[in-house]
Structures are given as C-alpha cells and as structure tokens.
Amino acid sequence: MNIKKGVVGKVYHCPIKGEFEFISNGLITIDQQGKICDVLHPSDPNYSKTLNFLKEKDSLQELTEQQFLLPGMVDLHIHAPQWPQAGKGLDLPLNEWLDHYTFPLEHKFSDLSFAEQYYPHLVKTYLANGTTTATYFATIDTSSSLYLAETCIKYGQRALVGKVSMDDKEMCPNYYVEESAEHSIQEAERFITSFSQLANNNNLVEPIITPRFIPTCSLEALKGLGDLAKKYQCAVQTHASESDWARDFSQEKYNKTDIEIYNEAGLLGERTILAHSIFLTDSDIDTIKQKGSGIAHCPRSNIYFANAALPLREYLDQDIQLGLGSDIAGGPFPSLFMACSDAVLHSRARECGTNASLPAEIRGQKNSRVSLLEAYWMATTGGGQLLKLPVGQFKKGYCFDALVIDDEDSNLLICPDLDSPQDILEKIITHTTRNNIRQVWVDGNQVK
Structure with missing residues (x-):
C-alpha cells in the first residue's frame, strides 16, 4: 500500500x-x-x-x-495588508475608508520590517480559522509581496499571492502608485518569475496577477497584465462592479462595463476571480460563463460598502462559478464559517426586503433565498473548482x-x-x- x-x-x-x-x-x-x-x-x-x-x-x-x-476552507478574496485595520471605520463611505485607513496602511508595507510584524499573524490566524487555501491581494511593493508568499510557505498554507498593480496617477494617492504602466507590468513579471526561487515551495504557493480595479489601472497596464496571464498561465484576481460608483466610472470613462474592459485586456480566463460583481449586465454574465471565470462573493463587505445585494440565487441557478471571500478588511472577520452565515443572511434580507414602509408583497425579491449548504459548498468545493485546484x-x-x-x-x-x-x-x-x-x-x- x-x-x-x-x-x-x-x-x-x-x-x-x-x-x-x-x-x-x-x-x-x-x-x-x-x-x-x-x-x-x-x-x-x-x-x-x-x-x-x-x-x-x-x-x-x-x-x-x-x-x-x-x-479545509477556500477563501477567494483577502486583502492581506488590511489585517491591521480590520474592524476600523466600518461606518464610513468606501472612499473615506480607503483614503483614511487603507491606502496609508498599505503604503507602510513598502518597509519589509513592517510587513514582518503583521503577515505572520495574518497567515496563522487564517489557518487557525480553517482557511487552508487563501487568495491574497498584497500591495504594490514587490519585496513585501514576496515575503507574504514566503510566510505562507513557512506556515504551510496553500495560497495564491498577488502583487497589486495600480498605475493611474489621477485616481491613486500620490504616495501609493506605480511609476507608469510599463513599470507596473515589469514589476508584475518580476514578481511572477521570482516564485521559482522561493525555497521549500513544492507548488503550495503560486503568483496571481492582481490589477486592483478599473479606476486605478490604465488600459495599457491592464493589457500588459493580460499578456502576462497568457504568457505564464497565471490566475487573475480583481474587483468588478462592486458599487454604483465603480460601475459608473467604467461607463462614464470608457462607455464599457468592467467585464468588457477586462475581457478586451485578456484578463478573463478559467482561473479569473472577480470579487463582488454585483452590478453585472446579462452580457457580462454570458461573457463570464463563456470564459469560465468566477465570482468571489463577499457578503459582509458588500453590506458595508457595495450599495446593493448580490443576486446570488440567480447566479447559483445560472451555474456561474462561485466561491466565498472574507474580504479582510471590508469584512472584519477572518472566517469563512462566518461568511457562510453572512451569505444566507444576505440572501434573506434580499428576499424579505428592508423598507418597512412598503407592503410585504413588493418589499423584497421573491425566491432569492440561499441555503446554508449552498453557502458552505461555495466556501469549499465551489472555491476549489473556480481555482481549478483539487481541494x-x-x-x-x-x-x-x-x-x-x-x-x-x-x-x-x-x-x-x-x-x-x-x-x-x-x-x-x-x-x-x-x-x-x-x-x-x-x-x-x-x-x-
């Protein structure tokens, strides 16, 4: 035997x-x-x-x-450098939350000694809460992003780690932005190729291409990242249509949806994770299914920041690939067990409605309830299937x-x-x- x-x-x-x-x-x-x-x-x-x-x-x-x-649980959406801010400022609008907490904090991770204070605690915490496969956004800094990968290897967590790409100087803070599209693409490639030099990896941890989202990335950078995804056969993660503002930004600037832009850039594939994806058109859904991409549902952070509820019931019924994300720190809990309950609660609120001034028969969205078993399937089997991993x-x-x-x-x-x-x-x-x-x-x- x-x-x-x-x-x-x-x-x-x-x-x-x-x-x-x-x-x-x-x-x-x-x-x-x-x-x-x-x-x-x-x-x-x-x-x-x-x-x-x-x-x-x-x-x-x-x-x-x-x-x-x-x-083991499969978490499809975690912002690793946001761990120190988890639980802070959740009453703020998203733009204020990002400007006051997130971007200044992520910038600090350019100091490797700062990263060394927090990334080990993060990885050990997620493992202790049952996440055996984690998909991480790191920061724009290549060295500390590689340190996060090394930390996952050290503690034995299966992970996809992404160096964040964001080069649009009009939309990014002047202290936290890459020099140019060319530099952004070069650093993304350097990050990917550095994985071959990581000791004791045994294919446990892999790189994932990570454009933050449409507003922070130029079209040139997105196209270059799409070329890298094809060249190195890398998985891709990003945010898509998370809020009214994000959806409207793409429409007003490019007259296209997020999904159309990502598709044209070559970023949609069988291992592309689209976090949130609340405001999708029918055409977007068809494209996602055709490309074999999937959605990371982050119910807790959606309630705080997304302005609307994900039509999860409909996505499940259409056999879109789906998994769950804790979305630290937009969601403050490093537990996919909690996210399972949140997903059910999210669907029940959508089914029942929230405006008490409306009659019950028109207050909610009928037949939108999701079961706990469906949510748990997303947190385990669904996430593994989306990543094409045998987990x-x-x-x-x-x-x-x-x-x-x-x-x-x-x-x-x-x-x-x-x-x-x-x-x-x-x-x-x-x-x-x-x-x-x-x-x-x-x-x-x-x-x-």
Missing part, C-alpha cells in the same frame, strides 16, 4: 451544490504526497483490512465522539486539506437525540469559531 496515514471518524463534506455527504465512521487514507488515497465507508470491502493495517503501523488517527472531519472536498486524488472540529467547551451544542446529520452540519457551520478548530491539515501536513 502507498498509504502513509489515515483518519477515521465522522466525516462531512459537500461535493454537490446544495447537498452534503455524511459518513459516520469514514476512513480517509493519505499517501506520502499528502493526497487522498481513498475515502472508505464501513461497508466497503477494504475497510477493515485498511483500518487494521493503519493501526498496526500506528498511523491511524481516531477522532473522538465529539469530533468531526471537514474539508474543498474529500475525494480520491484530492489534497488532504482538512479540519477537525470539536464541540467541547464551546457554543457548538450537538444534541444526538434531536439533531439529524444535516442539523449537525448546519450547527457546525453556524457555530464554529477558532476554538472549535482543533487541527488543520494542508497537503497532509498538520499545520495547527
């Missing part, structure tokens, strides 16, 4: 949108490379033989009755990225006589905090 170790216990995951699988005594075997050899049910012919083999080798972890095994579910050949959830001494109350398997999973999703997450694995390595 090519089996290195195994875990047996109560297993949950959501390989299919809106559904879940529960295995009461599931046995997951892991090979030398940290990949899943098999997911065995007690009824499988090889179950007992494999279980005994692992026990004899002293390579079996047996979960307790109060523990559960879940897949987010327990499946032969997939990476063993996993969490052990324990209900001891916490808000998580499991009632065996009252709770069905679905009830238990929904309770785990809604009540899990950092304290419940007792172990975290990435690629078969225990990192918490």
Whole structure:
C-alpha cells in the first residue's frame, strides 16, 4: 500500500451544490504526497483490512465522539495588508475608508520590517480559522509581496499571492502608485518569475496577477497584465462592479462595463476571480460563463460598502462559478464559517426586503433565498473548482486539506437525540469559531 496515514471518524463534506455527504465512521487514507488515497465507508470491502493495517503501523488517527472531519476552507478574496485595520471605520463611505485607513496602511508595507510584524499573524490566524487555501491581494511593493508568499510557505498554507498593480496617477494617492504602466507590468513579471526561487515551495504557493480595479489601472497596464496571464498561465484576481460608483466610472470613462474592459485586456480566463460583481449586465454574465471565470462573493463587505445585494440565487441557478471571500478588511472577520452565515443572511434580507414602509408583497425579491449548504459548498468545493485546484472536498486524488472540529467547551451544542446529520452540519457551520478548530491539515501536513 502507498498509504502513509489515515483518519477515521465522522466525516462531512459537500461535493454537490446544495447537498452534503455524511459518513459516520469514514476512513480517509493519505499517501506520502499528502493526497487522498481513498475515502472508505464501513461497508466497503477494504475497510477493515485498511483500518487494521493503519493501526498496526500506528498511523491511524481516531477522532473522538465529539469530533468531526471537514474539508479545509477556500477563501477567494483577502486583502492581506488590511489585517491591521480590520474592524476600523466600518461606518464610513468606501472612499473615506480607503483614503483614511487603507491606502496609508498599505503604503507602510513598502518597509519589509513592517510587513514582518503583521503577515505572520495574518497567515496563522487564517489557518487557525480553517482557511487552508487563501487568495491574497498584497500591495504594490514587490519585496513585501514576496515575503507574504514566503510566510505562507513557512506556515504551510496553500495560497495564491498577488502583487497589486495600480498605475493611474489621477485616481491613486500620490504616495501609493506605480511609476507608469510599463513599470507596473515589469514589476508584475518580476514578481511572477521570482516564485521559482522561493525555497521549500513544492507548488503550495503560486503568483496571481492582481490589477486592483478599473479606476486605478490604465488600459495599457491592464493589457500588459493580460499578456502576462497568457504568457505564464497565471490566475487573475480583481474587483468588478462592486458599487454604483465603480460601475459608473467604467461607463462614464470608457462607455464599457468592467467585464468588457477586462475581457478586451485578456484578463478573463478559467482561473479569473472577480470579487463582488454585483452590478453585472446579462452580457457580462454570458461573457463570464463563456470564459469560465468566477465570482468571489463577499457578503459582509458588500453590506458595508457595495450599495446593493448580490443576486446570488440567480447566479447559483445560472451555474456561474462561485466561491466565498472574507474580504479582510471590508469584512472584519477572518472566517469563512462566518461568511457562510453572512451569505444566507444576505440572501434573506434580499428576499424579505428592508423598507418597512412598503407592503410585504413588493418589499423584497421573491425566491432569492440561499441555503446554508449552498453557502458552505461555495466556501469549499465551489472555491476549489473556480481555482481549478483539487481541494474543498474529500475525494480520491484530492489534497488532504482538512479540519477537525470539536464541540467541547464551546457554543457548538450537538444534541444526538434531536439533531439529524444535516442539523449537525448546519450547527457546525453556524457555530464554529477558532476554538472549535482543533487541527488543520494542508497537503497532509498538520499545520495547527
């Protein structure tokens, strides 16, 4: 057998949108490379033989009755340098929040010693909260952005790290902007090629091309970044149609939508993450589906800053690729479990409406409710599918990225006589905090 170790216990995951699988005594075997050899049910012919083999080798972890095994979470949208500001100024309009907190803070990360104070805490915090795959915006500084990648490698987090590109001097602060479109493209390429020199990476961390959004990037820079995406086969992340202001900016300056501009620049592909994407046209949606791109839904930050609610129900029904993002610091919580609950709350507010002066029958958007299982699917399987990574579910050949959830001494109350398997999973999703997450694995390595 090519089996290195195994875990047996109560297993949950959501390989299919809106559904879940529960295995009461599931046995997951892991090979030398940290990949899943098999997911065995007690009824499988090889179950007992494999279980005994692992026990004899002293390579079996047996979960307790109060523990559960879940897949690691896939967070599609995190602003790494904004971690020190998480929770500040959330009552402000977006432009004031960015000018007062965000841009001055991100500029400080040009000092590597400053980055060294905060990036390790960020990465360890996200791992502790169950994010095994993280997609990070860093800053415009190449050196500290590479340090973030090194930090992810050091602590064992799977990650896509992006050096932010922003060169439009009319729209960026004069202290936080790249010299020119040419310089922006050159630095993006230098960042990408530097990954081959990162020690001990083992393909755990990769670069991702990261134009901040249309207002801060010239068309020349966007086109150059699109060329780099094709040249190096890199994933892409950016913001799209996040607010009325962002949507109107593109229309007024270019007479085009964000999606049309990104498409013309060559930035839409099968691993393109479009954060927010609230104000999309029917044509935009068709283009996203045609290109195989996807959307990172960030429900908490949308409530604070986006001016409107994402039509998530419609996007799910149209089979657009979807995942969740915590969006530190627009969303202040480094937890995708929280984001799952937020996504449901977001959809319920949209369904019910918010204007109490209107009659109930016209107050909300009918049939826009999203289930907790759908939200959890987005946080695991959906995110993995968007990134084209074998993560987010327990499946032969997939990476063993996993969490052990324990209900001891916490808000998580499991009632065996009252709770069905679905009830238990929904309770785990809604009540899990950092304290419940007792172990975290990435690629078969225990990192918490």
